[in-house]
Amino acid sequence: MVEINAGPYLFQMGSFILSWHGLFSLIGVGSAVFLVGRWATLIEMSPDDIYSIAVWAIIGGIIGARLVHVIDNLGGDNGYLSSPEKIIAIWSGGIGVWGGILGGFLGGAIACRVMKYPLGIVADLTAPAMLFAQSVGRLGDIVNGEHCAHETGLFLGFVWTHFQSAAGYCARGIGFSVHPVIAYEILWNFLVLFIIWNLRFRMKPPGMLFALYLALYAVGRFLISFYREDRVWIAGLQEAHFIALFVLILTVPLLAYKARIVDSGVVESEVAELVPRNTRAERRRDRR
Numbered sequence: 244m245v246e247i248n249a250g251p252y253l254f255q256m257g258s259f260i261l262s263w264h265g266l267f268s269l270i271g272v273g274s275a276v277f278l279v280g281r282w283a284t285l286i287e288m289s290p291d292d293i294y295s296i297a298v299w300a301i302i303g304g305i306i307g308a309r310l311v312h313v314i315d316n317l318g319g320d321n322g323y324l325s326s327p328e329k330i331i332a333i334w335s336g337g338i339g340v341w342g343g344i345l346g347g348f349l350g351g352a353i354a355c356r357v358m359k360y361p362l363g364i365v366a367d368l369t370a371p372a373m374l375f376a377q378s379v380g381r382l383g384d385i386v387n388g389e390h391c392a393h394e395t396g397l398f399l400g401f402v403w404t405h406f407q408s409a410a411g412y413c414a415r416g417i418g419f420s421v422h423p424v425i426a427y428e429i430l431w432n433f434l435v436l437f438i439i440w441n442l443r444f445r446m447k448p449p450g451m452l453f454a455l456y457l458a459l460y461a462v463g464r465f466l467i468s469f470y471r472e473d474r475v476w477i478a479g480l481q482e483a484h485f486i487a488l489f490v491l492i493l494t495v496p497l498l499a500y501k502a503r504i505v506d507s508g509v510v511e512s513e514v515a516e517l518v519p520r521n522t523r524a525e526r527r528r529d530r531r
Contacts, residue, residue, distance in 0.1 A: 244420045248404045251387040267383030271376035272301060278372045286368075288518045292358060296365060299354035300347040307346015311339030315474060315482045340377060341464070341486045344457070347373075363450025364518060370456040371443065374436040377460075378429045385425050391472035392421040399423055414472060422470040431463035442504065451502040458494040461487040 254261040276297045280290035309330075316337070317324050348366070355362040384390055388403040391413035400420035403410035410416045439456055446452045465487040473481040 244398065244400045244402050245423070246402045246404055247386065247388065247408075249386050250405050250407045251409055252407070262383065263386035264380070264383035264389065267386075268380040271379035272304075274379060275369070275372035275376035276301075278375070279368050282368050282372075286364070286518050288364075288368075292360065293365075293368075295358065296351055296354040296360070300351035300369075303350020303353070304343040304347030305338075306342075307349070308338035308340070308343035310346070311342030311482070311486070312337040315339065339482075340380075341483060344373065344377075344460075345486075345490075348453075361449060361518070363448065363453070366450055366453035367443075367446070370453045371436055371439050373456065374432045374439065374460070378432045378436075381425050381429050381432075385423075388417075390424055391415070392424045393470050393472060394419055395422045396420065397422075399426075401426070424467055424470050427467050427470070428463065431467065432460070435459040435463065445504050445506070447503045447505055448501060451498060454494045454497055455502070457490050458498060461490040461494070465491075 249263070251262050251264070252260055253263050253266055276294065279297070280293045283290050283293045313323050313330050316322055323330050351365065351369070352362050354360075355365055385401070388405070388408035388410035391410070392401075392415070394400075394415045397420075401423045402420050403417055406417070408417055410419075410421075413419075413421075415421055435456065438459065439452060442452060442455070446455065465484055468481050468483045468487075471481065471483075473483065475481055476485065
């Protein structure tokens with residue numbers, strides 16, 4: 244068993260709290276933006292435009308992540324229906340990864356529409372970075388003791404022992420050996436990252452690599468969620484199960500019908516032709 248005796252807070256001063264989850268999430272998001280900005284130059288896309296799109300995606304991701312968490316925790320004595328003022332208190336904790344992914348995609352899609360960038364190309368660039376960012380952010384979940392899981396006698400079970408650990412809110416909380424569901428997800432993410440990385444600039448049309456990322460993540464999340472002790476909605480399925488099924492219903496037919504694997508040189512040259520040569524600021528100046 245793996246014992247984790249770390250408190251959830253890295254820094255606390257008055258009402259300001261920086262948790263390990265918050266720190267690793269910040270590192271993950273920052274790393275993803277940096278990586279996509281670097282990769283954008285491979286297709287002659289301006290990193291500055293990537294950073295502009297990232298602002299929209301981050302805002303959408305924050306809203307979506309909070310919304311999914313709130314929906315899953317509406318009822319009960321401590322639910323948001325009984326304390327609606329807490330809905331916007333995201334600084335107190337509580338986000339859902341699925342909401343962050345889908346909300347971030349929607350925010351990025353709006354930005355691409357406004358800035359006249361091809362959404363599929365930008366989405367494909369972000370797919371590997373998203374998996375990396377999710378995995379880094381999940382490290383904070385491990386330290387914090389978040390996400391309740393079923394008990395296990397396996398040697399790799401996680402045991403949280405710190406009195407402030409978020410595991411204390413779980414039915415099998417502090418002192419119990421439980422399935423390391425977040426570690427399972429990180430390992431799955433890196434497996435998907437390996438597949439996605441080897442298909443970069445090899446899938447047509449644009450957007451198919453991102454669709455494959457969503458589909459593969461959905462498969463892993465659906466299976467891993469059976470080891471988690473989140474609130475059951477119906478038929479033994481949790482909120483994450485239903486979101487994963489929804490994503491699979493959208494992406495699997497799309498991939499089966501449209502996706503093609505071709506030589507990387509073909510995709511890179513075609514993508515480069517679709518990307519605007521100037522930054523958005525330069526295009527605005529040219530129109531004056």
